[in-house]
Amino acid sequence: MFAFIVRRIAQAIIVMLIISFIGFAIKQSFGDPVREITGVSVSAAEREKIRDELGLNDPFMVQFGRFMQGAVKGDIGKSFFYKKSALEVILSKAPATLELVMCSALIIVIFSIPLGIYSAIRPKALFSRFVMGGSIVGVSIPVFLTAILMIYVFSVELHWLPSYGRGETVNIGGWRTGFLTADGWLHLIMPSIALSSIMLPLFIRLIRSEMMEVLENDYIKYAWAKGLTPKRVWIVHAFKNTLLPVITVGGVQLGTMIAFTILTETVFQWQGMGFMFIEAVERGDAPLMVAYLVVVGLIFVVVNTVVDVIYGLVNPQVRITGQK
């Protein structure tokens, strides 16, 4: 078991190295940050001087080596735009993204389970067909369009909801939260609905198909034969077994949601990591881009490693297949 854990961690470290190398390699093609931080009439010689000072003229491997030296000490570069450590910037933006993802996840859980179950039990009912049809539409409308439509209807036309930003936030030990003010909640409504609009139909369909499969099983037929109440058969026997694959997929999709926040955050001017990343790309703020990729990569790697190790603990077969 110990060897298995060590092996998994070693793999994780290799993956992290590859991620930071790739992130670092693509930053070269993102254009010139010096352009962004100087006025137009600055002479070519001045620009060259600034590039030298920033070490942008050094060979790639020298730059990468310097980056790795810092990374070992927990310093993954300094943002040109924010003029402070990139990690600090990312950590200050993380709460906004995490709160948004949490709210969206909540919306998805609350709606997808009952709708999925219902359309599995009554596949021919009018309401089920409506849900299925709606989910196709939901999947095919891009997030930013949903977001703009909502802003147009609820902010511009009806003036019910604020159109941008996080509203009032409260700072608790460095975590700026919008959960503690009414204003913060109002600002959360539209972005979290927009973000969940892609995943919600996916989950409804996933739960429905899993549930329909489970309902075909022999043990369900046996439960019916035993004369159990429908509620008990559906909820206790069928749904429980539906949930396992759904949770697995859900874990993976949570990561994907972090990627989807980029669009949502941009439209709503939501000051999170995704918005920060897009702006860094536009500004050519290379250190911040690389840092973001490394941090997000780290989150994925850590989650996956932990999941694997837990699987290994729970199911010894996994450890053996890995050994050869």
Next chain:
Amino acid sequence: MKRSLLFLALVAILSLGLAGCSAEKKEEAPAKKETAETAPAAAAGKTLKLAMDADPVSLDPHVQLSGGMLQYSHMVFDPLVRWAKDGSFEPRLAESWERIDDKTMRFHLRKGVKFHSGNPFTAEDVVWTIERLKKSADYKGLFEPFSPAKVVDANTVDIITKEPYGLLLNMATYIFPMDKKFYSGKDESGQPKDAIVKTGPSFANVNESGTGKYAVAEREQGVRVVFKAFPEYWDKAGNVDTIILTPIKNDATRVAALLSGDVDFIMPVPPQDLKRVDTTEGLQLVTMSGSRIITFQLNQKRQKPFQNPKVRQAIAYATDNTGIVNKVMKGFATVACQQGPEGFAGYNAELKPRYDLEKAKQLMKEAGYENGFECTMIAPNNRYVNDEKIAEAFVSMMGKIGIKVNLKTMPKAQYWDQFDAQIADIQMIGWHPDTEDSANYTEFLLMCINKETGYGQYNSGNYCNQEVDSLVIASQTETDLTKRNAMLQKVEKILYDEAAFVPLHWQNLSWASKTDMNTEEIVNVQNFPYFGDLVIK
């Protein structure tokens, strides 16, 4: 790509919305949410919620020369003189000025002015600020003609140039005196407080002490900046106590914030929403023709035909820039046929737009290119208003005279390196002169390329004409403005006749706000709104 999709989506929605509001009936803008303050009789406690497309990158006015930083400087600092609406100079920290000799201008400073730190403002601060400007990478070039300034007495300062210089006052609009005492010494990390640091921490990046109407009360970069009125400010023109500046980069979101009443004032207004803002009850739209010219440069080093003036003229005649302004820019631009707009020193009223397809074909024939030729072109897709669409329109116009153009567009972060490397035969560039003067366009875009002097730094057409160069260089030391204007107008005429470049239009400027403020009076062609003069009724 995402951006353009977003833009298309918005256009679609807004047009649907407009169609829905039968015959564009006026809509009600929401009443301002009254906070828990009883409407005071005295004009005090007014708050302005302002949304721009970016926020200041630093609190140090010398870190970067950009529109955004100058807008910030006008709020927190005060210049010696500033531009008035009619193009003259208004006294600010300098009450009056006179020429002492051909290289010296004496400024009499306003008395009793205080910095935000409480330190009194004196001539020392002006001298110190000019010295610091000469160290700033971005301002160095503009202040190259200047010698160190001299203190005459506490309220008088002599600003001296190395040679006679006609643009001394133009440059004085960039002298926002900084608090010498406040910025002297060392900070906690042992770095001098007056260090100009572009990409790292510095004292001046996060602290300010200017003489301006507003002091920075709180700032979270990229999220918001709160400005509070400085109680000891000398000018009592405006009545806004607090300005909350939120950067909203996304065009659609910025407009929605105004329409929904979340903010009171936005700049800029995207062209596709001008009509909507204008027809909304309770909102006002102010637009103005600007001085940023959009041009195409024809590279004579890469493409032999471009060396022939007839071919260049043919291209100019075949470019329907009036059509581009009407169709692509929705009328939100001013057709150009020279570099500087009306009101600029070199503006030559004789020059007229010249779209004439027949004549263009004729010229191609005379030049021996009746069957046209093929060439490459690059343009940015997120730098100028509708840049990609303008380039596409130009490509189809060139098709009509047999020139097949292969266009490639890219984001600005990658564009400028490609531009400098001159990877294509035709390249797009827009230019707004930092000096607010005609000569600056030619110095950067069309003078013979000279690595030593830096002339022609953005001249990717490789146009080179000794007569133009000598006229522009002579204009720099000419202080008789009538003579100087004549020189620069001659330059524009030569460039027009030779079709040195393809002029398209000047981008318009736009601001929108609620109707209860004097927006019209505080905005100007330089796009530095004087928020200190803003009055909210």
